[in-house]
Amino acid sequence: MRHLGRTEIEIPPIIWRIDEKFDRQMLDAAGGEWVYAPAGSYRAELHGLKVLLGVEADALRPRSNAAVEYRLKELMLTHCTAIVLQGASADDVKTGWPFHRLIPLREQNLAQLVIVETLDALEAEWLVENSPAHGILVPFGQRNMSAAFRLLDAAKEVGTAILATPPALGRENATDLQLRLSDDRIAAAVEPLPQTNAELMRIREALNSPLSDEVRAELWNDYSSRIPPPPPLRSGHPPEYGA
Secondary structure, X not given: OEEOOOOOOEEOOXXXXXXXXXXXXXXXXXXXXXXXXXXXXXXXXXXOOEEEEEEEHHHHOOOOOHHHHHHHHHOOOOOEEEEEEEOOOHHHHHHOHXXXXXXXXXXXXXXXXXXXXXXXXXXXXXXXXXXXXXXEEEEOEOOEOHHHOOHHHHHHHHOOXXXXXXXXXXXXXXXXXXXXXXXXXXXXXXXXXXXXXXXXXXXXXXXOOOOOHHHHHHHHHHHHHHOOOOOOOOOOOOHHXXX
């Protein structure tokens, strides 16, 4: 088991991302009690699980917990392990309002931790350096290893957990999951819950076959020889302000 960043909370190597097709029997077969439920209008029975609850930033603009409480009710929960802030830009976070909205949720024991999801490694780097988030969800795979330029080391240094998700475009193979699982700077991989036993078997094989340091180095050398690093951040300024 690994720890979720600077917290003492132990987490498994894989957190299962669910959607409206959630199958509790498949979750039981896959093992683990940690799930990520992104924002949406689906219902599911998640009582008794460690849930990362996705909430769109715009739903937090009203000074009310109503949106979060409604999502908890849809998922048959009284509280969640973490709120995952979705759709918030680094510029939003700089103004402070998203985290100000989340403080009461922690005070009322509706959520224990705060995590932010972003699709961009440079934005994630800024969030690590300038926000109180306990963790960051960010893509990482053979087609997008930008997080390895600076983000992974920066997050490890300050104790922010990196939860790696599959990059959005293109098909993946077993090596992509092995890459997310084999890097000790990544707290956990966030993977779609399998829909079939064949998918589950492929994931188990990847979990039991970590990449060697030599293979990881070859993948990184190939990627970094083709893709330039993100521009350096200006101190205190979100990426929208430029390098």
